Amino acid sequence: MTGWGRTAPTAARIVRPRSYAEAAAVVRACGTPGHRGNIARGLGRAYGDAAQNAGGSVLDMTALDRIHAIDASGGTVLCDAGVSLHRLMEVLLPLGWFVPVTPGTRYVTVGGAIGADIHGKNHHGSGSFSRHVLALELLTADGEVRIVERGSELFAATAGGMGLTGIILTATIQLLPVETSFMSVDTERAVDLDDLMARLTETDHLYRYSVAWIDLLARGASMGRSVLTRGDHAPLDAVPARARRAPLTFRPRQLPAAPAFVPEGLLGRRTVGLFNELWYRKTPMSRVGEIQKLSSFFHPLDGVPHWNRVYGRSGFVQYQFVVGYGQEEALRRIVQRISERRCPSFLAVLKRFGDADPGWLSFPMPGWTLALDIPANLPGLGAFLDELDEEVAAADGRIYLAKDSRLRPELLSTMYPRLDEFRALRAQLDPRGVFRSDLSRRLGL
Amino acid sequence: MKDAFGTPQSLLVLGGTSEIALATARRLVARRTRTVWLAGRPSPALDRAAAELRDMGADARTVAFDALDSEAHEVTLGKVFAEGDIDMVLLAFGILGDQARDEDEPLAAVRVAQTNYTGAVSAGLICARALQSQGHGSLVVLSSVAGERARRSNFIYGSSKAGLDAFAQGLGDALHGTGVHVMVVRPGFVRSKMTAGMAEAPMATTPEAVAQAIETGLRRRSETVWVPGALRVVMSALRHVPRPMFRRLPM
Numbered sequence: 235m236t237g238w239g240r241t242a243p244t245a246a247r248i249v250r251p252r253s254y255a256e257a258a259a260v261v262r263a264c265g266t267p268g269h270r271g272n273i274a275r276g277l278g279r280a281y282g283d284a285a286q287n288a289g290g291s292v293l294d295m296t297a298l299d300r301i302h303a304i305d306a307s308g309g310t311v312l313c314d315a316g317v318s319l320h321r322l323m324e325v326l327l328p329l330g331w332f333v334p335v336t337p338g339t340r341y342v343t344v345g346g347a348i349g350a351d352i353h354g355k356n357h358h359g360s361g362s363f364s365r366h367v368l369a370l371e372l373l374t375a376d377g378e379v380r381i382v383e384r385g386s387e388l389f390a391a392t393a394g395g396m397g398l399t400g401i402i403l404t405a406t407i408q409l410l411p412v413e414t415s416f417m418s419v420d421t422e423r424a425v426d427l428d429d430l431m432a433r434l435t436e437t438d439h440l441y442r443y444s445v446a447w448i449d450l451l452a453r454g455a456s457m458g459r460s461v462l463t464r465g466d467h468a469p470l471d472a473v474p475a476r477a478r479r480a481p482l483t484f485r486p487r488q489l490p491a492a493p494a495f496v497p498e499g500l501l502g503r504r505t506v507g508l509f510n511e512l513w514y515r516k517t518p519m520s521r522v523g524e525i526q527k528l529s530s531f532f533h534p535l536d537g538v539p540h541w542n543r544v545y546g547r548s549g550f551v552q553y554q555f556v557v558g559y560g561q562e563e564a565l566r567r568i569v570q571r572i573s574e575r576r577c578p579s580f581l582a583v584l585k586r587f588g589d590a591d592p593g594w595l596s597f598p599m600p601g602w603t604l605a606l607d608i609p610a611n612l613p614g615l616g617a618f619l620d621e622l623d624e625e626v627a628a629a630d631g632r633i634y635l636a637k638d639s640r641l642r643p644e645l646l647s648t649m650y651p652r653l654d655e656f657r658a659l660r661a662q663l664d665p666r667g668v669f670r671s672d673l674s675r676r677l678g679l
Numbered sequence: 680m681k682d683a684f685g686t687p688q689s690l691l692v693l694g695g696t697s698e699i700a701l702a703t704a705r706r707l708v709a710r711r712t713r714t715v716w717l718a719g720r721p722s723p724a725l726d727r728a729a730a731e732l733r734d735m736g737a738d739a740r741t742v743a744f745d746a747l748d749s750e751a752h753e754v755t756l757g758k759v760f761a762e763g764d765i766d767m768v769l770l771a772f773g774i775l776g777d778q779a780r781d782e783d784e785p786l787a788a789v790r791v792a793q794t795n796y797t798g799a800v801s802a803g804l805i806c807a808r809a810l811q812s813q814g815h816g817s818l819v820v821l822s823s824v825a826g827e828r829a830r831r832s833n834f835i836y837g838s839s840k841a842g843l844d845a846f847a848q849g850l851g852d853a854l855h856g857t858g859v860h861v862m863v864v865r866p867g868f869v870r871s872k873m874t875a876g877m878a879e880a881p882m883a884t885t886p887e888a889v890a891q892a893i894e895t896g897l898r899r900r901s902e903t904v905w906v907p908g909a910l911r912v913v914m915s916a917l918r919h920v921p922r923p924m925f926r927r928l929p930m
Binding site for chain 2: 235239241243244245246270282283287288289290547548549551610611613615616617639640642643672675676
């Protein structure tokens with residue numbers, strides 16, 4: 235079993251509970267001597283080892299996927315943690331509601347979204363996923379189910395807690411009203427990093443959703459050249475007349491899946507460089523009010539199932555960090571080092587975060603976040619990313635645990651100042667170590 | 680746990696004074712490895728090796744282990760695994776023997792075979808079982824090109840490494856899909872205390888080069904690693920040389 239990045243495989247017993255009682259039984263059976271604990275797993279989109287548990291058990295939560303209640307006037311939904319955001323969109327969009335926060339893929343479960351406290355292109359205005367969770371039910375180490383209200387300590391430990399406080403069974407989520415399933419999108423090019431940061435700083439607040447794709451292979455004067463994509467939900471009168479008859483349909487397109495075997499090193503400097511060049515050039519200098527389908531704006535990669543296979547057998551690592559406002563120099567230095575190092579990354583994304591939410595191990599904080607994919611077989615990559623970690627830590631920034639597969643454990647408490655509180659709560663709530671994952675063992679969470 | 684690049688956080692070395700093993704340990708400690716167990720016969724050299732790793736910041740401990748005492752392996756290694764997960768086991772013990780003397784003294788030859796092969800079978804199986812129950816880990820076995828085809832000049836050592844190599848390959852297949860990775864490392868002539876005073880073979884290498892190849896192999900999850908890599912081609916050619924001709928080759 236591996237994460238989405240397909241690195242560091244380990245073996246575990248997979249249990250797929252079909253009822254809350256079955257899940258509780260698995261939890262009660264843990265914690266006996268020699269038992270190596272368990273961890274909940276959704277759709278396996280965490281890049282690293284967050285949902286693996288070597289030698290123990292992994293609870294596949296995808297069979298617990300009922301939507302219990304929808305309040306179509308107030309805009310809330312009560313659903314099982316195993317429900318995917320894809321399913322929620324299928325059900326809620328025709329009713330005129332959208333999930334409040336979505337990451338770059340719809341194939342994450344509600345439980346995973348809370349456990350990693352995910353963010354989306356709207357973080358600068360809407361915060362992370364947990365901000366929209368009103369309450370949740372948590373199966374704790376004693377086998378009991380607790381109702382966890384927003385504002386409580388347990389809620390703050392669970393939001394972003396990587397599944398280590400217990401197993402999320404259900405959640406009540408506040409939704410976002412929309413008139414159509416279309417997006418009105420503005421696209422523009424930025425010639426270099428300074429241009430990009432200036433544009434984002436000045437105009438981000440005008441858009442609900444905002445993201446920038448950076449060409450990290452561009453060097454010299456064009457270092458940091460990028461494509462900004464920003465938009466909002468299209469109002470009914472903005473969509474073409476033909477779409478107005480059924481403005482809330484949700485039918486994303488699917489391309490054939492990536493083949494199971496891909497030769498190693500397909501995404502090298504040359505191919506990625508060529509792709510980046512084309513991607514940058516094909517974007518117009520500026521385009522305003524383009525109507526796009528929801529799925530192509532938010533989840534372009536979901537159209538290609540198993541796209542993670544294109545990195546070949548040794549997989550890839552995703553590196554995502556955030557540094558606070560005022561630390562633009564650190565960001566510049568890091569971008570420069572990446573482009574000088576010629577890391578072949580064709581998915582490099584920069585965005586601005588807004589206010590942080592209360593999750594103790596929640597990743598987002600006000601500042602700049604950069605995410606990039608790099609093939610894991612690049613020689614010397616481990617040492618290079620360690621050096622970037624040092625820069626990030628020195629700038630009081632942090633690394634995203636849902637994407638991590640390689641952080642040096644010593645840096646964790648610098649990056650997450652509330653780590654000790656998290657550990658203390660876990661020691662009290664789960665003294666027998668019922669909830670464990672490869673991530674928790676690797677980083678000593 | 681190993682990180683995305685296969686670098687372990689904890690390491691158990693069987694044959695704790697082996698130069699290749701220590702070069703590997705130093706390399707890994709400079710990256711992620713924080714806990715190192717050096718297993719070997721108690722000696723000042725073993726203690727010195729541990730002290731050196733401690734100076735580098737690792738929590739290095741020694742444990743008394745004798746390859747020839749197979750009956751004690753279960754207890755000795757069981758204690759190490761009981762202390763916590765081991766992400767990587769490096770099976771590095773082995774002796775070269777003295778071919779000329781060993782041909783005259785069969786008991787001395789048996790000692791080479793028992794150390795290099797029998798000792799590795801018991802230790803290897805015990806570690807494999809422990810790794811399997813923790814659901815992850817790498818077992819790295821130091822074989823040799825000498826095991827690839829027996830040569831007149833060192834066939835006793837070579838045959839013991841041939842046995843070890845076949846054992847490790849089979850073990851790797853048996854453990855496929857269990858989360859445990861078995862990697863066979865086949866170095867050529869390594870300049871070390873084991874080969875001190877011997878005439879150097881072509882493509883000679885160093886413990887540091889072997890260590891580097893091990894780190895790369897971990898990253899790639901390789902099953903077989905040749906050091907230097909060109910030996911893979913050389914040996915696959917030599918393997919097919921007819922025996923009458925092979926006998927006459929100057930090696």
